[in-house]
Amino acid sequence: MPATDDVQKAQRFREAALPYLDDVYTLARYLLRDASDAEDAVQECYLRALKHFDSYRGPAMKPWLFAILRNVCNAEYARRAHRPSAIEDTPGAAEQTPLWQEAEASPETEMVRSRDVGAIRKLIDALAEPFKETFVLREINNLSYREIAEAVGAPVGTVMSRLARARAMLRAAWMAEEEQAK
Amino acid sequence: MTCDEARILLHALLDSELDAGHAREIESHIASCPDCAAEFAAQREMQRVLAETNLRYTAPASLRARIEASLPQPQRQPTRRSVLRGFAMGSAVSALAATGVVAVVLRQDDQQRILSEVVSAHLRSLQAGHLTDVVSTDQHTVKPWFNGKLDVAPPVIDLTAQGFTLVGGRLDYIDARAIGAVVYRRRQHVINLFVSQTSSTEHRPPKTQTMQGFNCRRWGERGLNFWAVSDLGADELAEFVDKFEAAMAKVEGKSGS
Numbered sequence: 001m002p003a004t005d006d007v008q009k010a011q012r013f014r015e016a017a018l019p020y021l022d023d024v025y026t027l028a029r030y031l032l033r034d035a036s037d038a039e040d041a042v043q044e045c046y047l048r049a050l051k052h053f054d055s056y057r058g059p060a061m062k063p064w065l066f067a068i069l070r071n072v073c074n075a076e077y078a079r080r081a082h083r084p085s086a087i088e089d090t091p092g093a094a095e096q097t098p099l100w101q102e103a104e105a106s107p108e109t110e111m112v113r114s115r116d117v118g119a120i121r122k123l124i125d126a127l128a129e130p131f132k133e134t135f136v137l138r139e140i141n142n143l144s145y146r147e148i149a150e151a152v153g154a155p156v157g158t159v160m161s162r163l164a165r166a167r168a169m170l171r172a173a174w175m176a177e178e179e180q181a182k
Numbered sequence: 183m184t185c186d187e188a189r190i191l192l193h194a195l196l197d198s199e200l201d202a203g204h205a206r207e208i209e210s211h212i213a214s215c216p217d218c219a220a221e222f223a224a225q226r227e228m229q230r231v232l233a234e235t236n237l238r239y240t241a242p243a244s245l246r247a248r249i250e251a252s253l254p255q256p257q258r259q260p261t262r263r264s265v266l267r268g269f270a271m272g273s274a275v276s277a278l279a280a281t282g283v284v285a286v287v288l289r290q291d292d293q294q295r296i297l298s299e300v301v302s303a304h305l306r307s308l309q310a311g312h313l314t315d316v317v318s319t320d321q322h323t324v325k326p327w328f329n330g331k332l333d334v335a336p337p338v339i340d341l342t343a344q345g346f347t348l349v350g351g352r353l354d355y356i357d358a359r360a361i362g363a364v365v366y367r368r369r370q371h372v373i374n375l376f377v378s379q380t381s382s383t384e385h386r387p388p389k390t391q392t393m394q395g396f397n398c399r400r401w402g403e404r405g406l407n408f409w410a411v412s413d414l415g416a417d418e419l420a421e422f423v424d425k426f427e428a429a430m431a432k433v434e435g436k437s438g439s
């Protein structure tokens with residue numbers, strides 16, 4: 001392949017994929033919870049994306065990049081021998097978390113109180129997978145349900161139930177912290 | 183609709199992912215079920231608090247440079263993590279599948295299409311001579327200009343003091359309908375604020391999406407749909423929307439009293 005083709009392809013790729021660098025890096029930070037691992041994963045993601053750019057048919061670049069990043073991150077989990085593959089989709093305890101509890105004595109609903117960025121990020125970081133990635137893709141990366149389904153390779157219905165569960169878990173953890181702080 | 187179904191679908195309602203029919207179904211369940219209504223209110227509040235917090239990270243400049251540096255040599259051997267394991271999604275039966283309401287009709291395709299029309303309209307407006315039909319930094323000139331041209335004139339608010347200069351207004355076409363565009367400037371950046379009428383009076387919190395390198399922040403309020411489009415960064419565009427909404431609230435407070 002002549003070098004000029006590569007350079008042209010790189011230029012097209014740069015224009016199409018680099019605007020999403022912050023999005024990809026954000027997802028990597030939440031998935032890996034480590035700044036330097038996230039950087040490595042994002043770089044690897046872009047290398048792989050460039051490699052497969054010829055076969056990319058669109059339309060949405062973001063879910064495509066996220067799907068590649070997930071694969072990279074999963075390899076990173078595998079490398080971290082001490083940690084099980086966290087985004088493997090096995091029904092664990094978290095999957096059994098009830099979406100809601102029976103109404104308690106007081107019917108009034110407690111609302112979460114605003115917190116600083118660090119505290120909220122910690123609460124999100126603590127969510128179990130695959131709920132965390134679903135939540136981050138929706139709430140922070142602003143993907144539509146269909147795009148999330150595309151990125152994670154799951155049906156839209158699964159995405160919806162995971163998102164409901166993720167938000168239920170997040171609110172429960174948030175309220176529990178506020179309760180403790182009292 | 184059962185409560186179990188509602189506990190999942192209320193999120194799709196929050197995310198504006200439901201078509202009108204399903205939205206009505208879940209809304210009527212919420213209206214008649216205090217428990218689900220409480221859950222909906224609590225989740226909406228959490229989404230509001232989350233939207234107010236910038237939870238995104240910014241990639242370090244060094245990472246950008248590393249990636250840039252690796253681009254012109256696509257034949258270079260990949261790094262140590264070149265052997266990657268794909269992983270299969272498990273067969274966990276989702277709660278939603280179990281409730282039998284998987285066949286939810288999402289209106290996402292519509293939204294994507296409209297978003298892309300909005301971005302196209304923004305692009306068109308940037309061509310020479312297309313930005314404004316009425317040029318004025320005075321809201322009292324721009325607002326009446328829309329009267330008679332649209333069923334509902336868009337709110338026109340001067341945000342110069344807040345750092346966003348009103349430039350004028352324009353008629354545009356989105357989704358085969360005439361729509362008002364109010365034009366602002368921040369430094370050299372143009373912001374098009376598209377406003378259309380909607381039958382829904384429901385409040386939809388602002389969401390930012392990116393398309394073709396433009397940021398688009400859309401939200402719903404007072405029976406109107408808003409799309410603010412610009413090449414401004416997501417932070418500054420969000421600031422614009424916040425300032426706009428704050429000013430709107432002030433205007434309404436005055437006229438209401």
Ligand SMILES: [Zn+2]
Binds near residue numbers: 211217
């Ligand atoms: Zn209910």
